[in-house]
Amino acid sequence: MANDVTDKLAVLIDADNARPAIVDGLLAEVAKYGTAHVKRIYGDWTGPNLNGWKSALLDHSIQPIQQFAYTSGKNATDSSMIIDAMDLLYSERFDAFCIVSSDSDFTRLASRIREAGLIVYGFGEQKTPKAFVRACDKFIYTEVLIHASSGENDAPPAPRSTNELRSDTRLMNLLRNAISAASDESGWALLSRIGGILSKQEPDFDSRNYGHPKLSGLIQHIGLFEMEERESGNARHLYVRLRGKGK
Numbered sequence: 001m002a003n004d005v006t007d008k009l010a011v012l013i014d015a016d017n018a019r020p021a022i023v024d025g026l027l028a029e030v031a032k033y034g035t036a037h038v039k040r041i042y043g044d045w046t047g048p049n050l051n052g053w054k055s056a057l058l059d060h061s062i063q064p065i066q067q068f069a070y071t072s073g074k075n076a077t078d079s080s081m082i083i084d085a086m087d088l089l090y091s092e093r094f095d096a097f098c099i100v101s102s103d104s105d106f107t108r109l110a111s112r113i114r115e116a117g118l119i120v121y122g123f124g125e126q127k128t129p130k131a132f133v134r135a136c137d138k139f140i141y142t143e144v145l146i147h148a149s150s151g152e153n154d155a156p157p158a159p160r161s162t163n164e165l166r167s168d169t170r171l172m173n174l175l176r177n178a179i180s181a182a183s184d185e186s187g188w189a190l191l192s193r194i195g196g197i198l199s200k201q202e203p204d205f206d207s208r209n210y211g212h213p214k215l216s217g218l219i220q221h222i223g224l225f226e227m228e229e230r231e232s233g234n235a236r237h238l239y240v241r242l243r244g245k246g247k
Helices: 018-033 050-061 075-091 104-115 130-135 161-168 169-182 190-202 217-220
Strands: 008-014 035-043 061-067 097-102 117-126 138-139 225-232 235-242
Touching: 008 018, 008 050, 018 035, 018 050, 018 097, 018 117, 035 050, 035 075, 050 061, 061 075, 061 235, 075 097, 075 104, 097 104, 104 117, 104 130, 117 130, 161 169, 161 217, 169 190, 169 217, 169 235, 190 217, 190 235
Parallel strands: 008 035, 008 097, 035 061, 097 117, 117 138
Antiparallel strands: 225 235
C-alpha cells in the first residue's frame, strides 16, 4: 500500500484507551502517512484520570473534546468520537483517518470509513481485539512508539534471537508467502513490495514488534534470505529471495 505524505489526515484519539507516553512517537508515525489537518482527543477532562494528557495537548496542538460520562457503564466518549468521525468523513476533506484506541467499539467505524474508499490507520496496545486490528488498513501497536526516556515501565520490544525468529511459524510463513507473491521468475522480490503485501495480509505486521526498526533488518537477522541492493536511476532498492532459490 503506497502512501503519499501529502495526504490529509484526521487523527482521533480515545483518551480513555491511550496513554500520553505515546504522543511523540504517535505523531512522528502519523507524519509518515500524511499531514494531520485535524487532531482531536476525546474524554472527560473534568476528572483527574486524564491529567497526564493535558501538557501533551498544549505541546502538540491537539484539541481536547469534552465528553461527560452521562450514565455509568456507558462509554459516551466512544459515541462522541464516532459521530465526529462520520461528520469528518462526509465532509470529503480527508484522505485517511488515524484512530487511536484499543477498544473494539471502533471496529465498525473503521470498516465504514474503508467502505468509503479512505485509508484507516489504527493505533492501540497489544491487547487490542483482532476484530478492530483487521478492520484497519494498517495497525501499529503503541508499545513500539514508547521511548525509554518517557518514564514509562514499557520499552520497545527487544530484538528476538535468530532461533526464536526462525521458530515463529506464523512469521516465517508470512515472510515466505509475501516474498513468493512479490518475486520474479528468478525468485527475487523488491523489499518495498514485500512490505506492502505483508501489510495487506496482516494489518498489524510491523518489524518493530520483533525489535527491528526496519523490515530489512528483521529479514537479515533471520539469516535464511539473500539480500541484494540494486541501482535504478538515482535510487537504490533492496531485493530479497529465499536462500538457495536461484540455484
